[in-house]
Amino acid sequence: MGRPSEAAGMEALHQLKSTEPPQWLAPSASLSESARAASQHLFASLRPHVRKSPFDELLVDNFDAEQIWQQIDLLTQPLVRSIRRRVKHWEKNPAEIENLLPEVADGGKKVAQGKKMEEIDDDDDDDGGDMDMDDDDDDDDEEMDVDNDGEQDGGKDEGDESEEEEEEKSGGIEDKFLKIKELQEHLEDEEARHYGLDAKNKKSKKKSGSKKLEDEDDDSEEGEEDKEEDDDEDEEVDLFAGGDDEDEEDEMGNARYEDFFGKKKGGSEPKPRFKDELGEDSSSGEEEKEEELSSDDDDDEEEDDDENVNKKPKVLSTHEKEVQKIKSEIEKMEKANLDPKTWTMQGEVTAANRPKNSALEVDLDFEHNVRPVPVITEEVTQSLEEIIKKRIIEGQFDDIKRAPGLPSKAPRELKPVDENKSNKGLAEVYEEEFVQQTDPAAAPLSFSDEQKKEIIEDMSIQSNVPALAMEEIAPVAVSDAAMLAPEEVFSGKGNVKAEVELTQTERKRRRAKKKRKFKAVETKKMASKKAREDELRKQKEGTLLVVQVTHLCCQINVMLNQKL
Amino acid sequence: MLRRNVRLRREYLYRKSLEGKERIRYENKRKIAEALQEGKPIPTELRNVEAELRAEIDLEDDKTAVPRSYIDDEYATATEKDPKILLTTSRDPSAPLVQFVKELKIVFPNAERINRGGQVISEIIESCRSHDFTDVILVHEHRGVPDGMIISHLPFGPTAYFGLLNVVTRHDIKDKKAIGTMSEAYPHLILDNFNTKLGERTANILKHLFPVPKPDTKRILTFANQSDYISFRHHVYEKRGGPKSVELREIGPRFEMRLYQVTLGYRNQLGSCGSCL
Numbered sequence: 001m002g003r004p005s006e007a008a009g010m011e012a013l014h015q016l017k018s019t020e021p022p023q024w025l026a027p028s029a030s031l032s033e034s035a036r037a038a039s040q041h042l043f044a045s046l047r048p049h050v051r052k053s054p055f056d057e058l059l060v061d062n063f064d065a066e067q068i069w070q071q072i073d074l075l076t077q078p079l080v081r082s083i084r085r086r087v088k089h090w091e092k093n094p095a096e097i098e099n100l101l102p103e104v105a106d107g108g109k110k111v112a113q114g115k116k117m118e119e120i121d122d123d124d125d126d127d128g129g130d131m132d133m134d135d136d137d138d139d140d141d142e143e144m145d146v147d148n149d150g151e152q153d154g155g156k157d158e159g160d161e162s163e164e165e166e167e168e169k170s171g172g173i174e175d176k177f178l179k180i181k182e183l184q185e186h187l188e189d190e191e192a193r194h195y196g197l198d199a200k201n202k203k204s205k206k207k208s209g210s211k212k213l214e215d216e217d218d219d220s221e222e223g224e225e226d227k228e229e230d231d232d233e234d235e236e237v238d239l240f241a242g243g244d245d246e247d248e249e250d251e252m253g254n255a256r257y258e259d260f261f262g263k264k265k266g267g268s269e270p271k272p273r274f275k276d277e278l279g280e281d282s283s284s285g286e287e288e289k290e291e292e293l294s295s296d297d298d299d300d301e302e303e304d305d306d307e308n309v310n311k312k313p314k315v316l317s318t319h320e321k322e323v324q325k326i327k328s329e330i331e332k333m334e335k336a337n338l339d340p341k342t343w344t345m346q347g348e349v350t351a352a353n354r355p356k357n358s359a360l361e362v363d364l365d366f367e368h369n370v371r372p373v374p375v376i377t378e379e380v381t382q383s384l385e386e387i388i389k390k391r392i393i394e395g396q397f398d399d400i401k402r403a404p405g406l407p408s409k410a411p412r413e414l415k416p417v418d419e420n421k422s423n424k425g426l427a428e429v430y431e432e433e434f435v436q437q438t439d440p441a442a443a444p445l446s447f448s449d450e451q452k453k454e455i456i457e458d459m460s461i462q463s464n465v466p467a468l469a470m471e472e473i474a475p476v477a478v479s480d481a482a483m484l485a486p487e488e489v490f491s492g493k494g495n496v497k498a499e500v501e502l503t504q505t506e507r508k509r510r511r512a513k514k515k516r517k518f519k520a521v522e523t524k525k526m527a528s529k530k531a532r533e534d535e536l537r538k539q540k541e542g543t544l545l546v547v548q549v550t551h552l553c554c555q556i557n558v559m560l561n562q563k564l
Numbered sequence: 565m566l567r568r569n570v571r572l573r574r575e576y577l578y579r580k581s582l583e584g585k586e587r588i589r590y591e592n593k594r595k596i597a598e599a600l601q602e603g604k605p606i607p608t609e610l611r612n613v614e615a616e617l618r619a620e621i622d623l624e625d626d627k628t629a630v631p632r633s634y635i636d637d638e639y640a641t642a643t644e645k646d647p648k649i650l651l652t653t654s655r656d657p658s659a660p661l662v663q664f665v666k667e668l669k670i671v672f673p674n675a676e677r678i679n680r681g682g683q684v685i686s687e688i689i690e691s692c693r694s695h696d697f698t699d700v701i702l703v704h705e706h707r708g709v710p711d712g713m714i715i716s717h718l719p720f721g722p723t724a725y726f727g728l729l730n731v732v733t734r735h736d737i738k739d740k741k742a743i744g745t746m747s748e749a750y751p752h753l754i755l756d757n758f759n760t761k762l763g764e765r766t767a768n769i770l771k772h773l774f775p776v777p778k779p780d781t782k783r784i785l786t787f788a789n790q791s792d793y794i795s796f797r798h799h800v801y802e803k804r805g806g807p808k809s810v811e812l813r814e815i816g817p818r819f820e821m822r823l824y825q826v827t828l829g830y831r832n833q834l835g836s837c838g839s840c841l
Contacts, residue, residue: 371791374820376730380790384797387756388786389810392801397752397784398767402776403643 009041036060573720638721639772646775647698649675654704661705663735716830725825733817750777757789794821
């Protein structure tokens with residue numbers, strides 16, 4: 001990458017200077033290019049003054065802003081330190097400045113001195129920190145190195161002069177923006193307010209003390225000075241807990257609003273301003289008072305606006321309005337949170353803890369684990385009846401069915417076993433078995449015929465022997481078995497009634513029956529008689545016929561015989 | 565009698581405890597049978613028991629193949645015997661409750677009603693056992709309206725607690741002629757929409773309150789389940805116009821039942837156990 005020429009670098013610088021502030025808001029390639037070129041040029045111009053630095057030139061191609069800044073930082077840090085050292089040195093030995101910068105006028109020299117003083121004071125005022133310590137150490141070293149002894153007196157004298165002329169020189173550098181003395185005083189006031197008035201007194205004492213020390217003609221002056229300054233700076237280091245960043249931006253770091261836009265009505269502006277803002281916020285919380293206060297505040301604001309170029313407009317922007325709204329809502333909600341809760345939001349509430357009849361108005365939400373009771377309507381009944389009818393038509397019912405009996409035992413088979421005594425003797429039985437086993441052919445084909453022969457029904461005649469026969473003198477052994485059983489004797493059927501038990505109708509019925517029977521018998525008899533008589537007659541006739549026939553035959557015979 | 569019942573109950577519980585193991589064996593047998601049928605290799609976890617299980621599979625017939633579930637085992641012998649029911653009320657019943665119980669006596673065939681008097685539940689159960697009752701039904705009320713029914717199966721059987729709602733009794737219907745008399749034939753039963761396990765159990769409890777009917781009876785009792793509410797209806801039907809037309813005539817009380825508890829024993833509703841086994 002080629003290092004741009006000086007002219008290009010200066011051009012880039014000018015371009016940067018000329019760009020409008022709003023243009024910086026959006027990232028732009030051309031601006032970044034020119035910024036890089038400018039920083040490269042500046043780097044190059046500074047490089048010769050630094051004794052040792054890792055970079056000979058600033059590398060900007062494809063480097064991050066952070067990385068470029070780091071490079072600049074590496075270069076400028078030792079440079080700034082050395083410059084500071086030198087400045088301090090010149091502060092003590094103003095004569096040397098004349099040597100270095102002969103063209104600068106006395107006023108300028110004094111200005112430089114005053115600047116130095118203010119710088120130191122500013123350092124003190126600001127968060128001095130380590131750099132100051134380092135500077136002091138360096139200072140000591142420098143002073144050892146540099147031949148200062150001869151010039152101490154001169155430094156002293158000029159220190160006196162510098163005091164007096166401090167107030168005079170203000171016209172040179174400062175303009176309406178940068179009233180350094182006022183700035184100083186203001187800062188001191190601020191600090192006094194912050195840390196109490198003693199500090200202010202201390203400061204002035206220190207200042208005057210340091211100046212007095214300078215007046216003395218001791219060799220150890222500077223040492224004491226230094227010590228004082230050291231002490232001061234130590235004290236101030238203690239008082240102001242430091243950040244290193246501010247030391248580097250000495251020129252820019254102490255810039256305040258007032259530096260740019262001038263002071264407002266003495267040093268008391270911030271306080272009422274702050275109060276105004278407070279007033280506004282509190283009023284925005286209370287709607288009723290808002291208008292009254294805001295009008296007052298607006299008036300104040302307007303006054304402020306007139307004095308200073310105030311960013312806050314008279315009419316609130318939409319954002320401001322929204323913010324106000326949200327704030328008011330937040331206030332409301334916070335207030336509601338602080339109030340005790342309504343009874344519906346408290347956990348378990350009994351009747352005593354809530355207002356009367358309040359549970360009736362509230363929509364209470366229960367979890368029901370039971371379905372609601374069914375209301376039996378016509379439709380429900382209809383549907384049920386439909387189901388029933390369907391089942392009836394199908395014939396599908398859910399009755400219990402008789403379980404089929406378990407076949408635990410097979411039914412006993414009763415074989416017809418003959419209970420009578422066997423006619424064959426046991427020997428004969430064995431004989432037949434043996435024959436069958438040995439010679440199946442010899443055995444008869446089946447035993448069944450013989451068995452059949454044997455099973456002859458024993459017919460015994462049972463006569464109706466009267467029981468009284470038993471009581472004869474020589475009793476015939478008649479067993480009960482020989483006699484007929486009562487049912488064998490009795491020849492009737494159905495409900496037998498004695499004559500006395502009969503009703504009239506029954507008697508009549510019996511008589512009619514008897515007569516019928518008798519008649520039947522009689523007719524039978526008559527019929528048989530008739531049959532017999534008919535037969536007899538027929539026989540007679542037959543015989544007569546026979547007799548006649550035989551008679552005829554005899555006659556014939558006789559006739560025949562006669563002829564013979 | 566008491567010792568016999570204790571023994572029976574212990575047997576039942578023991579058999580129920582074996583059910584788990586039985587089920588596992590059944591599952592394994594089924595897996596093996598499947599594997600054999602499809603020609604797949606037998607799963608490794610069953611290799612050890614494979615031999616004996618296979619022998620058992622061969623010896624099984626269709627009755628022994630499926631493992632017996634012991635859930636409704638209390639009703640195992642119920643089909644051999646007709647049920648005998650005892651109906652009674654809570655103490656000091658009001659007149660409407662007594663009427664309702666009278667109606668229920670006619671609804672359940674083979675039912676007896678007794679006055680409660682001052683008897684303790686355990687006494688009632690003792691007397692039931694000695695007289696060989698199979699079920700006890702207790703009816704409770706609230707200011708004349710029947711609101712609870714407890715059905716207990718007696719030889720150590722389950723107890724079901726129902727709440728009664730929307731009760732309409734025959735006595736409420738003033739016109740006696742319209743209703744007519746109640747048929748006392750053994751009824752057909754319709755148990756509709758009892759699908760879950762609990763539903764099956766409840767259906768069993770209700771079923772075994774009734775004896776085996778003749779196939780051609782005209783009397784129908786319906787227990788229809790709709791969103792956990794069981795509707796009880798009592799009809800008599802006629803097939804006048806032909807086989808497909810059915811005319812229903814409702815007789816008897818109608819009510820909705822809601823089951824709220826089923827217990828294993830027959831502990832009475834007061835909490836003291838009928839018999840702590």
